[in-house]
Amino acid sequence: MKSDDVLRVELEVFRRQHRDLDEAIQALVDRGTSDQLTIQRLKKQKLKLKDKIAIIEDLLTPDIIA
Secondary structure, eight states, X not given: OOOHHHHHXXXXXXXXXXXXXXXXXXXXXXXXXXXXXXXXXXXXXXXXXXXXXXXXXXXXXXXXXX
């Protein structure tokens, strides 16, 4: 299992990639390109990154028994 430090670094990298994809998608939409296939592909990549981010955040969050 990866250490918390490694997971935190991966989390930051994935968050940065997620933001970059968001900016790229917005730029394509703002430019008014009709390349919907590229936009859909970027959105799919963004969703995959969101899932990875959620998994890592879950791993880093301690289990609290109420």
